[in-house]
Amino acid sequence: MNPESVISELRDTTLKALDAAATLEALETIRVDALGRKGKLAEVSKTFGKLAPEERKSLGILLNAAKQELESGLDSRKSALESVALDARLASEWFDLTTPAPGIRPGHLHPVTQVQREIEDLFVSLGFAIMDGPEVEQEYYNFDALNIPADHPARDMQDTFWLKDGRLLRTHTSPVQIRALEKLGAPLKMIAPGRVFRNEEVDPSHEHTFYQLEGMMVDRDVSVAHLIYFMKTLLSAIFHREVTVRLRPGFFPFVEPGFELDIQCLICAGKGCPVCKQSGWVELLPCGLVHPAVLRSGGLDPDEWNGFAFGLGLTRLAMMRYAIDDIRLFASGDLRFLNQF
């Protein structure tokens, strides 16, 4: 057989073998057999030494062409086999991603904590400091310093838990007004969230323990217009929407003038329900201009300083935010309730 026929036959049989190879291993065997250093093509080239240079040259071209053809055939067959293998692996790795993930689920912050933090962040961004005061409070800070002397009938407005040692459980966060003025002086912008206590019978809308957030701003020039501005800013941020509010006279001895800021009940949209005592309005915010007697208690001259103050009911706010119709759930410790937030 002449060398041309040997090369072309070798090429044809190898290409056939490549097509028939079913695994990468078989492919490798074929490669070594045909293209390896001691493979069949190498064998053929060894016989070229005896030939004339012209003949050797043309055979060399022929050999190279066959080699390239086989290599590319090998590559394409190899990638075809690899892709089949990958497909098979992928097909075997099916995983049901609807399976619940193992491990602990995050817990839940108390709804009052969530509301409180949101409002704290809001006020901190407005330059307010966050202050705190004791839950067991002296009569002086809870009443006298706030322009509520011992014989003042306003003391009846807040049913007080009295303690055997003569102190009391703070009935509001307002004592922090005095403590903050004593500590930081004026000008002052502060809020004071915290737990307060009233000796009240418990029902769906009354609790003896609840949460307030006191706010106070004292500066040279503070007006009712400023107060309204702050309250509007605050409420639109809290409720993320327009809410209907109204201001009306309210009596609190530590402010003059004093207001009740009402918000239209979000549970019943003003139609009347147990939370709003069927009135359609919920008292949200007692507020007013700081009474001169309170400024004096805080060591300030009322001719030089003015201020506004407000008390936000955090518990009530959480009830409105989440449409909770029973205030007693907050202290129930019931995870069926708390895990909803």
Place this chain on the structure above:
Amino acid sequence: MKFSYNWLRDMVKGLDASPEVLERLITIKTAECEGIEVHGADFIIEVDNKSLTHRPDLWGHFGMAREVSAITGQPLRDPVMPQNFTAKNPPVKVSIDDYSLCPRYSALAFDNVTVKPSPSWLQQRLEAVGLNPINNIVDVTNFVMAELAQPMHAFDADKLHDGPIQVRTAAQGEIIEALNGESYELDPSALVIADPKGAIAIAGIIGGAGSAISEKTTRLVLESANFNAAHIRKTSSKIRLRTDASMRFEKAQDPVNTVRALERAYELLLEVSPGIRMVGGLADAYRPPKEPAPIVLPLDWLARKLGRSLPAEEVQRILEALMFKVERIDAGTLSVFVPTWRATKDVAIKEDLVEEIGRMVGYASILPTAPLAAATVPAPSVERVFHHSVRDAAVGQGFTEVYNYSFLSEELAQRFSLDPDAHIRVTNPIVADQNLMRTSLLPGIWKNIVDNTRHFDSFRLFEIGREVHPDREVPHFVAAIFAKDDGVAGLHELKRLAECLLPGSESRPSPGARKFEHPQRATDLLHAGTLFGRLFEFHPRMIEHGRAAVLDIDLQALMQLRSSNVKYQQLRRFPSSSFDLSVVAGPRALIADVQAAMKTLAGEALVSIEFLRDFTLPTGDRSVSYRLTAGAPDRTMSAEEVTSVRNAVIEGMRAAGYELRV
């Protein structure tokens, strides 16, 4: 306080606002209304008493009629016809011991009295505002009170002993049988009305039974007096008796009103007891209080307070509608005279006038304005931020936040090894046994666990709250894990939580677990020798069908420990070498002790020691494995040096009685 719509209409000429409109106007301008009730042909507007605390004049219909007239601009009709009683020939002699306690005592006397049921119009008016009709005489006194806010009292003159009426403090132990059938023992802190034989009324609060009006009464003495507000309030709370009279007096009534009330009552008595005759003139013991100076109101100050300016004419018009007298001092300043019924305590300073003007002009008319305040960095709230970070850590690890009450029963305190006498006690608890202030959050958490086991097989919860001790309030963090297993996982999880909150914290089992703790599963938590918390499992007696692990951390201590300064240590420039060692320890040996011993033995060359695992051998002993890393800051340790460290640890541990598996 109940206000009759028809009664108000009698006093405001041409009032055309419907009850609903009127209710809204009163709420927006004056005081909070709580609703309207239909009563026959009348409508009763209920006003929240709390919002009348500072308004003595609004405890009668005429006071509210004044407000309505000022709000609507419709003219006011005064129900009182001046009678010009003569002060000559007073029917009784009145002596007042202390005019600061009783600024005024006025009285009339009548004979030829007929006691019978009131006419129906009078009964209906009283019933409409929640007062029970009794007889024509008593009904007149109640009617005048409901109309003019002036409490009155009628005595049967035949049951009084001859002599002067004295207003004096009670004798120690003086007893009076009151109209309500109760008997009150008084002391000198109370004021009484007395005849020569003894007390006939507790001043301003209730009359005595002995001189009560009865069907047989034919002669009467009609009292209309004024008392010190604080004093009435003190006596009323001391004897635990609040009456329609005391509620009004404690708001500081206007002494000018006593005679007006007698004038009104006189007219009514003529109508309801035909043939009645007044005996003598007016008895009137009165020391008028010093007339208060007018309030100087600068209009630019007013504008700065309200945040809007108002022309002098409008301010004057508003104040005059509310019956203040106004004089112009100059173009920018008013002099304001307060009417007597607003002057007793309600309106005294210029800030009070801001409210009067603001509410009448309407707060909705004030344009919200951003304050011109300097931008300042607020004082940092370190504790608040820290508490929130603890909350976040707990929530991230699956704990849900609970809030518990601050109250505790003595029984529960004892169950939690707390001495009831070391607690602040509540004088007037909401429930008799909830009378201690909690000095631990554990009882509340325990109750949460027990309650939630009814609904869940496993759960995690936590609370941040204050322990309230007599001398301090300490914020605590308590977390709990409940599961129906052997409890080990829960304890480990909580220990891990403690380490997340305070890296480098250690546990040290303390002998003498408290009785609610599992005696073999309780440990103190320390950091650099400072105690900051406790980790334990509840005693099986405390929790049925499951186990609860609890972590209790003093947040004050934790915050201080956490804020200790962190200083950067230069990274090691030379490689270190590690080797593993397994130590066999006794069944109840503490791993912490094993680790501490190895640490000491490795000495300065130790870079780190890492716990790998422990398991129980068939013998019951435990095999504990550690990876130790040794190195030097200034060079690479030679293999010989590392081996010598390893040998020192091995030999040392053997000398200490541990077996080593090498």
